[in-house]
Amino acid sequence: MLEIKNLHAKLEEEDKVILKGVDLTVGAGEVHAIMGPNGSGKSTLSYVLSGRDGYEVTEGSAVLSGHDVLEMEPEERAAAGLFLAFQYPVEIPGVGNMTFLRTAMNAQRKVREEEEISARDFLKLIRIKADKLSIDADMLKRPVNVGFSGGEKKRNEILQMAILEPRMCILDETDSGLDVDAMKLVAAGVNALRDDGRGFLVITHYQRLLNHLVPDVVHIMVDGRIVRVGGKELALEVEENGYSGILEGVS
């Protein structure tokens, strides 16, 4: 589904190399987790995959279901089924959350040559999905993420994912800032989307989320590389011992 090979990326403006050869493959129906110390390049990987400006890929490739995503515009990647739940969702004053979601949904449908969703069907759909995530009507009416609490922003990301139904979902620290109940809601929201045709890449610092969202594979990223790969027990090891043992093994 998503195949990343030897991916190198640096900052466009500076000579700082952040990704130094990432290899990672997520198969359809799988859940992969990435853990790693602060600043190791996890968010950068998600940004490079989703097409944010400011990074330059110097080597390697990333292929999503046959598409060379690195050659595509961010909106094309989205239409091809890639979704990033942001670590820091962006506030957009003046753009209503509903308008935003409906525009996004219809834009993707247009690319896939599907019909636009009617205002009524959209309203029905969003009510159901929002309800499951305990997102109230008021949050839907407000401008995108403006005045949302940290946890509300994260839930809003998952709502977008639930509506857009992407095939490859990257979640960047969606669990940070969530209270225990919200975390369960979010995990349930993600689990509801799990099926044979969909892949997940979950960036997290904590084992907690992975209890609800059991990963098939856990990757440890250190200094721009995947340095260890294991099963779900690897997350437990990190939780108990931190990264020191892993770092020693590497150097």
Added chain:
Amino acid sequence: MDARERVLALGLPGRRDEYWKYTRPESLTDPEVARAAVLVPYEATLFDSVDRLRIVFIDGVFAPDLSDDLSLSGVHVERLCEVSRMDIHWASELYGVLEARSHSPIARPLAALNTAYATDGVMIHVTEKATKPVNLMYLHRSETSDAILHHCVKLEEGADLTLLETGPAAARFNKSMEIDIADGAAFHHVRAQGRDHERRAMTHTFARLGRESVFKSFTVTVNGVLTRNECVVELVGPDAVAHVAGAVVGDGEFHHDDTVLVTHDAAGCRSRQVFKKVLRNGATGVFQGKILVRPGAQKTDGYQISQSLLLDDDAQFYAKPELEIYADDVQCSHGSTSGAIDEEALYYLRSRGIPRTEAQDMLVLAFLAEAIDEIEDGALARDIVAAVEAWLGRRRG
């Protein structure tokens, strides 16, 4: 001194005049009118869903056959040419009067010129709450038309009128409107300046507000090679409210100038100026806005904001915000900013599948929203948003 004498005394505006520093007046005063192509297909559909009384002008000449029957309960409409033949008429107390008072501290020679040479216009007398809006529709048909219109609106105590103005009007358009708002009356003004690319317009809106009266004026401008809108508001009765707002989208050979003076001459009045301009591709925006608080105008609340969104490095915005305050118990603030599109927001929208140009237009509309929100009537505001959206959409192709 009559208007012709004022024209002679004031002379024509020149580049050395302080308030013509950023806008070249020549093409507004040249004897020869620059040609302005008429946009085809013609669009005059704005506010079509609103039940309104239409008064149509073609190239600045009243067109009775295209206009509605001018009878409306509580509203009396007469043509300037009918009124000027009469010896006694309320308009003689208003026509050219607010204009004549407006030349200090800023001379407005083109307004004097308008008063002296206007060839048409309507005198609207409002005695109660009008049951529907009046729409002055300005059609442009001739490539070399040079129109001078002068309207007067007098609202009696407690009266209420919404006035709509739409259309490009002429190749060159000089329009004045003088509005006298009695105690407790309300005047709402929503204007869409037509989008013929080459048209030039110079407009003056003069308003005098009585006690607890309301004046709210909003203008949207897309296209037009040159537009200068001057607005002169005098708050002379206590506790009056005046809002002046503008939303502008300019692309290419486009120059737009808002020059506003709000004078607080009574206690407890509130005024707001909200101006937003989106500029690209060599377009230029100008904002010269002043709040003047006269001695004795205590408890004044004055607010002014002018912002531009520059979509590329070629666009320019000049702002001259001014406060002049001669009372001590007042609250006045003003701010002016110039910025580029928010790249983070753009990326966020695109990452959800919204194409770049569409995402940019969403951010443009979001930027303009604060000005459009100044329109009190929701249906009119939605029409304005739809018009701007459609225009942006057509440009995207």
